Amino acid sequence: MARKKLTTAAKAPKVKLTPRDEKTAERLTGLADRVVTAANNRRDPYVEIPSRTLANVKYSPRKKIIEMGSATNRRQLFDLSQAKAYMRTMLVASGCKKLIDQGKSTSLRGMFYMLKHTIEGSKENTFDDQGECDTIIEDVEVLLQSIREELHLYAENRGAMVGNITFTDKGDEINCAKMGSGGYAIPSIVEPDVIVLDKTKCKAKFILHVEKGTVWQRFNEDRFWEKHNCILTHGSGQPPRGVRRMLHRLHNELGLPLYCVLDNDPWGYYIYSVIKQGSINLAFESQRMAIPEAKYLGLRSIDFERCQLSDSVKIALNDTDRKRARQVAQYPWFEKKPKWQTEIRKMLSNDFKLEVESLISKDISYVTEEYVPARLKEQDWLD
Amino acid sequence: MATRKTIKTRPVPARSLKKEAAAPKRGSRLAAAVDAERNGAVVEADDAADAAVDASTNGQSHAGANGKPPRRATAQSMAAKQRDISVSEFFAKNRHLLGFDNPRKALLTTIKEAVDNSLDACEEAGILPEIWVHIEQTSADRYKVGIQDNGPGIVKKQIPLIFGKLLYGSKFHRLRQSRGQQGIGISAAGMYGVQTTGKPVKIISRIGAKKPAHYFEIQIDTKRNEAKILNGGGEGVDIPPGDKGVKEIERHGIEWVDVPHGTRVTIELEAKFIRGRGSVDEYLYQTAIANPHITLHYTDPEGNTRDYQRAADRLPPEPKEILPHPYGVELGRLAAMLGEAEGETITQFLVGKFSRVTPAVARKICTAAKVSPRAWAKRLGRQEADALFQAIQATKIAPPATDCICPIGEELILKGLHQVVPGEFYAAATRPPAVYRGNPFQIEVGLAYGGAAATQNVDKDLLFDLLEETDARTVRQFLIHTFNGLGAEAADRILKAAGLGTRQTPKTLKPKERLRLLEAMQNVNVAEGQSMEVMRYANRVPLQFQQAACAITQTITSTNWRSYGLSQSRGGLPKGPVYIMVHIASVWVPFTSESKEAIASYPEIQKEIRLGLQAVGRKLGMYVRKRLRVKQQSDRREIFMRYLKEVAGAVSDVNGVDKDGLYSQLLSVAKRVTADADMKLDDRGRKIKDEAAELDFGENVLIVDPVTHAASINRAAAATAAENTAE
Structure with missing residues (x-):
């Protein structure tokens, strides 16, 4: 059988590609070429997708971030359980190629x-x-080692x-x-080609990150940032990549320390962990997002006594919470920190959790x- | 029944003469019945009726008497009314004992008895049976039933006896595998007909082509258990052979099919024709399966005809008559036999009257019974007979010869099932003969498994042809009659899916409606919720009632079918398009009751049934699993096929490679990967399920392509004939 000539990016690009886009497009084409080669050789085409599971992340004590391991999952076209995922991977790749070629970007939902x-x-x-599509997009990111921004995709603004x-x-x-009560909505893409930071134009001395919009509103209304000369951010719960990347840039480029005020529950701990070490799912982006120097200001499990809160603010832990807390305690980046172990043990022995809003009762x-x-x-925080 | 109990617990009071006169007939009947059979059902029935009368009498006498109730009847007055009852009278009153409990069952029993007799007669005479069954509705609740065979015919003298006398026959006094046993059936059917409609039984029989046909119109004299011949001045009529004779027969309202020899019986009776379980349809259908050597022509009251062609041209071997085995004889029977033994010693008696008793064994029995082996058998007393009976049970005697049983045979079971039941996989197992209580028996099991129903294999042209050919009045009827094995429920589902009314005429369907029907037929899963159809047979006769009480059903439900690839809920019949037939052949089939509807659960019989079921089950399991594998493979391929185009499109979007070229390359990879499934795709891209070559099913398995299966579609006779000539 005659070998098919591999054609690379046959379509004339309508827009001038940036060098970065060209690199991404090349990677996409490489992916497609491998399919053609496999088909030519009468072999089962497959892609090796780096595995995005806890088993395949490793905590680097030196860098203090989570790094992705080398394990990969093979996704084959001719495997009953993977055929559909394989097809979807190729579809996403073709969608991204289209976006790059046309110099446009779209939301995850748009994709x-x-x-x-x-x-x-x-x-x-x-x-x-959309969930099905989002997962595949993340797969393509790790597969091509191109981040979402490079694929011309953005998420909804949050934070x-x-x-x-x-x-x-x-x-x-x-x-x-001068952002009024609403604040500046942190976009999903905050790369230097979009947002340009200038060290001379920053007077703030630190960043205070709170968990939710409601708490953030409290701080903004009280003009906390003015009084304490800081930057005030929130991430609507688990901070999206835009917020994390923004925090990372502010921290690294402007040298601002980061303090977090989060709920006293396993989720709060995990949000802190993600900001500090990176997430398991997106371990490949830790390098660009994790802020190992971030500090955990509160709420602490000792705060119920320390602040003399009333019983009414307690929220009982459920089984999921307890299970999650034990899981968090066993993460390698928490495991060797006695203070954190005490903190989590204390919460478990309290058997209740506290939200930041509970302080309003005072x-x-x-x-x-x-x-x-x-x-x-007091410089009283957890590290 | 409370009143009746009180009567039983106290001494029978004398009845006042006045009351006696008021109900003389009842009293006499009671007396007679009691005389005839002390514990029988007759007594029960009449006693209960009398109880009401007694109770009212009772009340009166209590009110009038001063403590001592007067005697109702004396021994003398009662004796005057005690007399013989004829067996015909007994059965006339107890027709339920013979299967005439209701009009619906009466119709079935009548046909069943006639067909069974015909088959027995043909086989005994060595003629390949051909049977005609014709049912015609004469008024709202009356039907005329005609059953004809091509048997040897009956000599003139015997006709009135066979059809007009109860308990007259050749089968009762011998131990031999046959359908009928007592000689009650057909005469009882005639009697029922006469009783309910007043019309005589009409019999035509001819014993040779040149011989005249004998024509009888008979009524049964229930009092005397005798036939009363109505025509020809009590002598019957001879109808000459030839056209003239045929015309004359026609004049009597008989649909005689002119055969050189044969018998036709026509009975008009009160009946009800209903399809479904326990129907005539079902009986004939099942008979055709178990008797692949017969040809059956059946015309139902709606004028539909159904022909079951014979699948085998060989008669089953003639069953041998055997002597009873000592283990199977009861004490009473033994005593009676001893009484009949004229001029024989015990040894001679035992060796001569029973099978498997050698002089040595006879001596052993006699020693154990402490009876002299040379004593005269006739002289043995009751006690000695009892000792002899005990001794027989204690002595080791070889099991009876089993060559007296004629099983259908695995090959013929397969042929019979294949001819009649639509399916794609057939398996059969004939167990070696075994013995229960000294009676040899043999179990046979046949299984038909039909994956896709006939409706799913019909293509557009065939359906349109079928719609043209059919004379069914409604689409629903068309579906039920054309596609064998398709029940009313499945037909309704198809119609619902097609959005057609049940009462629409097939011929007036618009092209669009026809297409909708076709689509519905192909998409509706008719096997959904279907559970195993069980066909039970005893000596080739289908058993249709009391399914739950039968050892066969019980054994099937207690067998684990899940390991054979069928789903089954605990203690239930397995699910799926499966037909199973279980045949017990024996010189004496142990029925649970006289009505011959269910087999008694002897452990030996259940064990044999189970082994037979497991034998066919294992083969089914292999087939089902293999099919599942093929299906999975082809499912796999389908999934890949579906996605390949998408993948090719996406890849070509990215690197501009030729989309179709890549697609065809991927396709060839897919074919290699799913090579298993590939083998089973024929030129039309349809899956072929014929996998027998690769699997070793052992013997006695038949696998057919359901698409070309003749039994699955019942075409109009003309069309079938045309097709046959075309081939």
């Missing part, structure tokens, strides 16, 4: 709609909900910031000290006027 269609000759859809800092976003100057502005300033002053 989902771009690729969603009924498979010819059946009643089956390529994708049924906000205010503070004594001015920077440019796509050429527009943003003064975060006083509406207790958290901004007493709790956080006191912790900062």
Whole structure:
């Protein structure tokens, strides 16, 4: 059988590609070429996707971040359980190629709609909900070692910031000290080609990251950032990549220390862990996102006694919480920290969790006027 | 029944003469019945009726008497009413004992008795049986039933006796495998007909082509258990052979099929024709399976005809008559036999009247019974007979000869099932003969497994042809009659899926509706919720009632079918398109009751049934699993096929490679990967399930391509004939 000539990026690009885009496009084409080669050789085409599981991440004590291991999962076309995922991987690759070629970017949801269609000759859809598509996109990211931004994909804006800092976003100057009550919505892509930071235009001395918008509102309303000269951010729970990348850049490029105020529950601990060491799922991005110097300011499991909170603010732990807490305690990056072990043990023996909002039971502005300033002053935090 | 109990517990009071006069008939009947059979069902029935009368009498006498109730009847007055009852009278009143409990069952029993007799007669005469069954509705609840065979015919003198006298026959006094046993059946059917409609039984029989046919119209004199001949001045009529004779027969309202020899009986009776379980349809269908050597023509009251062609041209071997085995003889029977033994010593008696008793064994028995081996058998007293009976049970005697049993045979079971039951996999097992209580018996099991129903294999042209050919009035009827094994329920589901009304006429369907019907037929899973169909046979006769009480059903439900690839809930019949037939052949089939509807659960019989079921089950399991594997492989391929185009498209979007070229390359890889499934795709891309060559099923398995299966579609007779000539 005559060997098919491999054609590479046959379509004339409509826009001038940036060097970065060219690199990504090359990787995508390489992926497609491998399929053609396999088909030519009458072999089963497959892709090796780095495994994104706890088993395949390793904590680097030196860098203090989570790094992805070398284990991969083989995804084959001619395997009953993987055929569909393989097809989806190829679809996502083709979608990304299209975006790069046209110099446009789209949301994750947009990509989902771009690729969603009924498979010819059946009643089956390529994708049924966005979650299925998002997972595959993450697979393609690790497969190509290209981050989402490079694939021209962005997520919904989540998280906000205010503070004594001015920077440019796509050429527009943003003064975060003049953002009103809503704050500056942190975009999903905060790479240097979008957001340009300038050390001289930052007066803030540290960053305070809180878990949720509601708590953030409290701090903003009390003009905490003004009084303490800081940047105030939140990430709507588990911070999205845009927020984490923004924090990483602020921390590393402007040299601002980061303090976190999170709920006292396993999820709060995990959010801190993600900010500090990186997430298991996106371990390949830890390098660009993890902030090993981040500090955990509160809430602590000792706070119920320390702040003399009333019984009514307790939320009982459920089985999932307890299980999760034990899991978190066993993470290698928490395992060798006696303070953290005490903290988690204390929460388990308390058998209740505390939300940041619970401090409101003391006083509406207790958290901004007493709790956080006191912790900062005493330098009382967990590392 | 409370009143009746009180009567039983106290002495029978004398009945006032006045009351006696009021119900003289009842009293006399009671007396007679009691005389005839002390514990029989007759007594029960009449006693209960009398109880009501007694109770009212009782109340009166209590009110009027001063403590001492007067006697109702004296021994003398009762004796005056005690008399003989004829067996016909007994059965006339107890027709349920013979299977005439209701009009529906009466129709079935009538046909069953006639067909069984015909088959027995043909086989005994060595003629390949051909049977015609014709049912015609004459009024709302009356049917005329005609059953004809091509048997040897009956000599003139015997006709009135066979059809007009109960308990007259050749089969009762011998131990031999046959369908009928007592000689009650057909005459009872005639009697039932006469009783319910008043119309005589009409019999035509001819013993040779040149001989005249004898024509009788008979009524049964229940009092005397005798036939009353109505035509020809009590002598019957001879109808000459030839066209003239045929015309004359027609004039009597008989649908005689002109054969050189044979018998036709026509009975008009009160009946009800219902399809489904326990119906005539089912009986004939099952008979055709177990008797592959017969040809059966059946015309139902709606005028539909169904022909079951014979699948074998050889008669089953003639069953041998055997002597009873000592283990199977009861004490009473032994005593009676001893009484009949004229001029024989005990040894001679035992050796001569029983099978497997050698002089040595006879001596052993006599020693154990402490009876002299040279004593005259006739002189043995009751006690000695009892001792002899005990001794027989204690002595080791070789099991009876089993060559007296004629099984259907695995090959013929397969042929019979294949001819009649639609399916794609058939297996059969004939167990070696075994013995229960001294009676030899043999178990045979046949299994038909039909994956895809006939409806699913029909293509557009065939369906349109079938729609043209059919004379069914509604689409529903068309579906049920055309596609064998498709029940009413499945037909309804198909119609619902097609959005057609049940009462639409097949011929007036618009092209669009036809296409919808076709699509529905192919998509509706008719096997859904279907459970195993069990066909039970005793000496080739289908058993249709009391399924749950039968040893066969009990053994099937207690067998684990899950390991053979069928789903089954605990203690239930397995699910799926499976037909199973179990045949017990024996010189004496142990029925649970006289109505011959269920087999008694002897452990020996159940064990043999289980082994037979397991034998066919294992083969089914192999087939089902193999098919599942093929299906999985082809499913796999389908999944790959589906995605390949997407993959090729996506890859070509990225690197601009030729989409179709890549697709065809991937396709060839897919074919290699799913090579297993590839073998089974024929030129039309359809899956072939014929896998027998690769699997070693052992013997006695038949696998057919359901698409070309003749039994699955019942075409109109003309069309079939045309097809045959075309081939």
